[in-house]
Amino acid sequence: MHRLLFCLLSLGGLGLSAQGAEIISSDGYEDCIEIRNDTVRVVLEPSRGGRVLRYEINGANILFIDPRDNGLPPGQIDHRHFGPSAGRFDVGPPKFVPRSRASWLGAYEVKILGERKVLLIGPADPDWGVRVSREFELADSGTQLICKQVMTNESGERKRISHWSRTFAVGNGVAMWPVNPMTRFPKGYVVHGPGKVVDFNPEDPSVRKRDGILEIYKAPERPKFEMDPMDGWMAYAAPNNLLFIKTFPVYPDKVYGEMTAATASIWYYKEEIVELEPIGPWEWVEPGESISYTETWYLFPFEFPEDRKPDLELVRQYLEGLE
Secondary structure, eight states, X not given: OOOOOOOOSSXXXXXXXXXXXXXXXXXXXXXXXXXXXXXXXXXXXXXXXXXXXXXXXXXXXXXXXXXXXXXXXXXXXXXXXXXXXXXXXXXXXXXGSOTTOHHHHSXXXXXXXXXXXXXXXXXXXXXXXXXXXXXXXXXXXXXXXEEEEEEEEOSSSOEEEEEEEEEEEESSOEEEEEOOTTOSSTTSEEEEOSTTOEESSOOOTXXXXXXXXXXXXXXXXXXXXXXXXXXXXXXXXXXXXXXXXXXXXXXXXXXXXSTTOXXXXXXXXXXXXXXXEEBOXXXXXXXXXXXXXXXXXXXXXXXXXXXXXXXXXXHHHHHHTOO
């Protein structure tokens, strides 16, 4: 079993289940951490990249799990696909960050901080010098899952880094984000490709606008989209009758490190995977200092429409009811 470090707030012989967390086996891994309440179940996988493996209601998981990943040891790369899968987090911008760093595929230590609150501590990175830790806290009721990533500069030189979410959701659904009335993009989004070209004024038949919301309603020919929503949310209606909502802070006065200065990105892989990516600002971090970024997840039952037109009024109702 991968080395785990558990630090319980309450003493007196309380077990992990009494703290709202439990060690379980899941999807080929023996050292996962389950946190749950009466509504939602979350499974954290610390041994290969410190990710969320399952975020589910009544057994329906919104996250895409590639069975080729199951049980792969820390650091191993399967070049046949995009592993690791499921609820991944990253540090960016991608063009300026070494791809072989320890935080992406390394083994994380685990600390139980309290009821339904878990800290994953990433390995030291001797090459890049940035250590990543991730704190997950599930609400006592409902589906709110707070995901905080902390990035610490352990090198001897100043670094410029940003939070970069890479969450894989189950594919063939409808992705949504709010129109930004002050957007820099004529269509409210840009599309990458073909090749290294960025199309700033795309005519994409997979995208439509309804009631102030942009939707990618079918798998597009060009998979990578970037956008600049200022309201700080994105939503995804999945074919397994779930609605996945992410909320995240946006900082209009800070620099964003993607070439387009986008605050979010969405990537489709055919009808198999959809990647939902809030992007944090690009910040200078002095040696010994840290920055953090928090995205908050929600999950709701949501009947997937045959005409692929989600009930936007219901989506807004869910958004208005968020804490």
